[in-house]
Amino acid sequence: xxxxxxxxxxxxxxxxxxxxxxxxxxxxxxxxxxxxxxxxxxxxxxxxxxxxxxxxxxxxxxxxxxxxxxxxxxxxxxxxxxxxxxxxxxxxxxxxxxxxxxxxxxxxxxxxxxxxxxxxxxxxxxxxxxxxxxxxxxxxxxxxxxxxxxxxxxxx
Numbered sequence: 226x227x228x229x230x231x232x233x234x235x236x237x238x239x240x241x242x243x244x245x246x247x248x249x250x251x252x253x254x255x256x257x258x259x260x261x262x263x264x265x266x267x268x269x270x271x272x273x274x275x276x277x278x279x280x281x282x283x284x285x286x287x288x289x290x291x292x293x294x295x296x297x298x299x300x301x302x303x304x305x306x307x308x309x310x311x312x313x314x315x316x317x318x319x320x321x322x323x324x325x326x327x328x329x330x331x332x333x334x335x336x337x338x339x340x341x342x343x344x345x346x347x348x349x350x351x352x353x354x355x356x357x358x359x360x361x362x363x364x365x366x367x368x369x370x371x372x373x374x375x376x377x378x379x380x381x
Contacts, residue, residue, distance in 0.1 A: 244303035269317035331371035
């Protein structure tokens with residue numbers, strides 16, 4: 226019996242190795258450890274969070290923070306990860322293997338809530354057609370205050 230999850234990761238790893246070659250970067254176990262961590266975790270992570278998770282996992286304690294940043298940049302340029310910018314606070318990254326989704330971002334606690342809405346997707350396509358625009362991709366980020374932070378402010 227074929228393990229589909231292993232096949233999916235193997236394809237991702239091959240794509241990663243190809244991107245490394247195209248950028249004249251070496252494949253290393255440290256870089257693969259980062260890819261594997263992204264593959265096995267949900268959510269959006271800062272480079273520092275990924276660095277600490279790798280150190281704590283014992284999977285690879287020799288990875289440097291500079292390697293994390295360089296590898297994330299490569300993965301983003303190759304379309305294998307996506308990021309959300311938090312301005313001066315930096316970026317949070319997620320593996321781009323999920324179906325398309327949009328984000329709501331809390332300006333108080335930086336919580337990221339993912340959502341899908343077919344009505345919004347269809348409206349974006351309609352607007353693009355009306356303007357003779359061929360839409361290739363988009364990124365929607367809505368900013369506000371999450372329910373938890375609103376509740377916390379009410380209690381104060």
